[in-house]
Amino acid sequence: MYYTPPLFALGQIVTTPGALAEVDQSRLIHCLCRHMRGYWGCVCAEDRETNDEAVREGNRILSAYPIDEDKPCEGFGENTLWIITEWDRSVTTFLLPEEY
Numbered sequence: 292m293y294y295t296p297p298l299f300a301l302g303q304i305v306t307t308p309g310a311l312a313e314v315d316q317s318r319l320i321h322c323l324c325r326h327m328r329g330y331w332g333c334v335c336a337e338d339r340e341t342n343d344e345a346v347r348e349g350n351r352i353l354s355a356y357p358i359d360e361d362k363p364c365e366g367f368g369e370n371t372l373w374i375i376t377e378w379d380r381s382v383t384t385f386l387l388p389e390e391y
Contacts, residue, residue, distance in 0.1 A: 305385070329343070330354075333371070335366065338353065
């Protein structure tokens with residue numbers, strides 16, 4: 292098995308009420324593991340580049356993942372989980388787009 296170390300600190304990990312109600316805990320952990328290793332999920336190419344730069348420069352990082360992997364996810368709207376790590380790496384938040 293190949294191990295990819297985390298690219299950045301996560302800080303305190305928090306979850307909004309909507310994400311907590313809609314997303315299974317095992318799914319949250321799976322997505323968080325992808326987020327901290329630079330697999331940004333369902334974001335556009337420009338956002339992927341912005342995230343890659345944010346890792347190097349210390350800016351905010353946003354990943355988007357499908358809540359249900361069997362359904363489409365556009366990175367916003369229905370069936371989408373966002374994970375945001377703040378620029379100072381003090382907190383990482385699970386949230387639904389409508390909670391932003």
